[in-house]
Structure formats: C-alpha cells, structure tokens
Amino acid sequence: MNESNPLLQIKDLKTYFFLDEGTVKAVDGADLELGTCSTLGVVGESGCGKSVAARSIMQIVAKGGRIVSGEILFHHQLCKPGTDRRLSEKEEVIDLAMLDPQGDKIRSIRGAEISMVFQEPMTSLSPVHTIGNQIGEVISLHQKLDPKQAREKAIAMLDHVGMPLPKRTIDRYPHELSGGMRQRAMIAMALSCHPSLLIADEPTTALDVTTEAQILSLMRKLQDELGMSIMFITHNLGVIAQMADRVAVMYLGKVVEAASVDTLFYKPLHPYTQALMESIPRLGAKKRRGERLASIRGSVPDPYNLPKGCPFHPRCAKRVPNVCDREEPPNLKVDQGHEVRCVLYK
Numbered sequence: 001m002n003e004s005n006p007l008l009q010i011k012d013l014k015t016y017f018f019l020d021e022g023t024v025k026a027v028d029g030a031d032l033e034l035g036t037c038s039t040l041g042v043v044g045e046s047g048c049g050k051s052v053a054a055r056s057i058m059q060i061v062a063k064g065g066r067i068v069s070g071e072i073l074f075h076h077q078l079c080k081p082g083t084d085r086r087l088s089e090k091e092e093v094i095d096l097a098m099l100d101p102q103g104d105k106i107r108s109i110r111g112a113e114i115s116m117v118f119q120e121p122m123t124s125l126s127p128v129h130t131i132g133n134q135i136g137e138v139i140s141l142h143q144k145l146d147p148k149q150a151r152e153k154a155i156a157m158l159d160h161v162g163m164p165l166p167k168r169t170i171d172r173y174p175h176e177l178s179g180g181m182r183q184r185a186m187i188a189m190a191l192s193c194h195p196s197l198l199i200a201d202e203p204t205t206a207l208d209v210t211t212e213a214q215i216l217s218l219m220r221k222l223q224d225e226l227g228m229s230i231m232f233i234t235h236n237l238g239v240i241a242q243m244a245d246r247v248a249v250m251y252l253g254k255v256v257e258a259a260s261v262d263t264l265f266y267k268p269l270h271p272y273t274q275a276l277m278e279s280i281p282r283l284g285a286k287k288r289r290g291e292r293l294a295s296i297r298g299s300v301p302d303p304y305n306l307p308k309g310c311p312f313h314p315r316c317a318k319r320v321p322n323v324c325d326r327e328e329p330p331n332l333k334v335d336q337g338h339e340v341r342c343v344l345y346k
C-alpha cells in the first residue's frame with residue numbers, strides 16, 4: 001500500500017435533515033477522497049456541512065437527518081489490529097452509505113476501523129463512568145481481551161497520548177480531569193483499536209496553544225506508526241498548513257475546491273477559497289484564539305432557501321451575470337489533483 005491508494009472515496013453524497021420547517025440540505029452532493037496514511041483537511045465557514053459529512057461516514061447523523069444518496073466507499077484493509085495498514089495486501093470495499101446505522105456491520109467498523117474525536121470531549125465520554133471503564137469497553141468490544149488485559153491496554157493508551165499519571169487517571173471520572181486531559185482521554189479511546197481512519201472534528205479548538213501543539217504532534221506520530229489516515233476538520237488554516245496533505249473546501253454542503261495543501265495556499269482558484277485565504281490574519285495582526293472565519297463579505301445563506309445556480313454567487317465578487325445565478329457549476333479538474341467547482345475555469 002502507498003499514500004496514493006484511496007482509503008475513503010465519497011461520491012455525490014447527500015445528507016438531508018427533514019424538519020417541520022423544511023428540508024436542510026446539510027450535505028448536498030459532496031465529493032471527497034482520502035488516501036491511505038494521509039491527512040485531509042476540511043475547511044469552510046460555520047454551517048457548511050463539515051460535521052454532518054463526517055458524521056455521515058460513521059453513520060451517526062443526528063435525529064431527523066439521513067443519507068439520501070451517494071456513496072461512501074471505504075477500502076477496508078484486512079490485517080491484524082495494530083499492524084501497519086500500509087503492509088496489508090488484501091482489502092474489501094464497503095459502501096458505508098448503504099449500511100444500516102444500527103446494524104452489526106457499521107458497529108464493527110465504528111470505533112475499530114473508523115473513529116472520531118469531537119471538539120467537546122463530553123460528546124463521546126460518558127460522565128458516569130471512569131475513563132478506564134470507557135476505554136476498556138471499546139477495547140473489549142473490538143478485541144478479544146479479558147478485563148485485566150483491556151485495563152492494561154487502556155493504561156498503555158493513556159500513556160501513549162501523554163496523559164499524566166495514567167495508572168491513577170484511569171480510575172478518574174471525566175469531570176475530575178482538565179479540558180486537555182479529557183481531550184487526551186477521548187483521543188486515547190478513539191485510537192485504542194488502531195483505526196485506519198481518524199476523523200477529528202475541531203479536536204483542539206478549545207485547548208490552549210501548548211496543549212494543542214502537543215496533541216497535533218501526537219496525532220502525526222501515531223499516524224506515522226500505524227499508517228492511519230486523518231480527516232481533520234478545522235477553522236484554523238494554520239493548523240491545516242501544519243497537518244494536512246490535501247485540503248477540501250466546503251461551501252453549503254458541497255466541496256467547491258480540493259487540492260494539495262501547497263496548491264491551495266499558493267494557488268487557490270475558487271473565489272470562495274480565495275476569500276477564505278484573505279481572511280487569514282496577517283503576521284503581526286492580533287488574532288483572538290478560536291476566532292471564526294468571519295471576514296468574507298455577506299453571510300452563509302439560510303439553509304432552507306439555497307440560492308439557484310452556484311451557491312456562492314450572491315457573495316462572489318467574480319460572478320458572471322446570467323451564468324452563475326442560473327447553472328450549477330460542474331466539478332472541473334484543472335490540474336493533477338486539483339479540482340474546482342467554478343465556471344471561471346471551464
């Protein structure tokens with residue numbers, strides 16, 4: 001296996017929420033591809049469908065929502081847990097979009113092959129169980145280990161993610177830990193079965209800069225050791241520059257541009273990507289931590305009434321009258337590995 005082999009291919013994915021107020025097309029024809037042992041950064045303003053796309057992969061879309069159509073092809077490497085996936089010689093391709101969200105197949109994949117860390121650790125940690133019991137449960141669910149072995153593995157995992165005093169921390173409840181420690185516990189849980197794909201949805205936004213740097217370097221280290229791929233969702237383009245090999249830019253449920261990280265930073269083509277890049281605070285300018293990308297003209301439209309044509313055209317400085325407001329731009333391959341949805345490049 002090498003880095004150019006795909007691990008995950010999302011094709012024309014649509015995930016909608018059916019509410020009394022109307023239908024929210026949270027993900028509306030998104031295409032994404034993630035290579036083995038590589039990191040895909042996913043960026044875009046708030047409400048563009050990044051989290052719903054991530055949750056669709058895991059089949060954990062919130063109530064009221066479901067995958068309407070599209071494919072999520074997961075190239076499952078058949079090898080022993082804990083061994084380097086790049087050395088695997090056999091694979092089976094599973095369309096995750098077709099699986100029953102409550103079924104056995106997705107349960108065997110979730111947590112073991114694909115796991116997710118969230119911005120808020122309490123999304124995945126239970127307040128009424130100790131850290132050790134929770135990590136142990138995940139381990140014994142997917143690996144044939146007795147409780148004692150599972151506990152030892154959990155301690156080793158906590159140690160691995162840099163948790164101070166893992167032998168003591170393991171018996172603590174989440175509320176007894178600091179934010180950074182909870183984040184580490186969640187990452188330890190997510191990595192305890194050596195997944196081939198880690199989905200990280202703003203995993204470090206709530207942390208201080210030092211802890212953030214430690215957690216990012218830990219993820220890269222584990223990626224290297226385990227041959228793991230990472231889908232990294234963030235508003236922080238600085239983190240993207242550090243972490244990602246490729247970047248996908250989402251706008252209103254679609255991927256409007258995808259390219260290697262260098263191409264995206266130095267040669268962004270889509271007017272939306274260009275605007276995002278311009279919103280990066282310049283060196284020397286004061287930036288408040290956690291500040292959202294807010295300096296693009298106008299705001300994301302009401303999700304119940306999406307604009308006709310290109311979804312970005314009402315805010316786009318380069319829109320072509322009578323074209324962008326009428327036809328939806330196709331996904332154009334402009335260069336090797338560089339795709340953009342914009343008529344300017346037709």
Ligand SMILES: Nc1ncnc2c1ncn2[C@@H]1O[C@H](COP(=O)(O)OP(=O)(O)OP(=O)(O)O)[C@@H](O)[C@H]1O
Pocket residue numbers: 017019024025026027044045046047048049050051052053062063064065303
């Ligand atoms: N449980 C839900 N019920 C109804 N609509 C939802 C639900 N979750 C998300 N949505 C809608 O789906 C769209 C995409 O939301 P999503 O959470 O994926 O955005 P995001 O890109 O992750 O934003 P952020 O950067 O703020 O996390 C939004 O319009 C949002 O309001």
Ligand SMILES: [Mg+2]
Pocket residue numbers: 050051052201
């Ligand atoms: Mg989100």
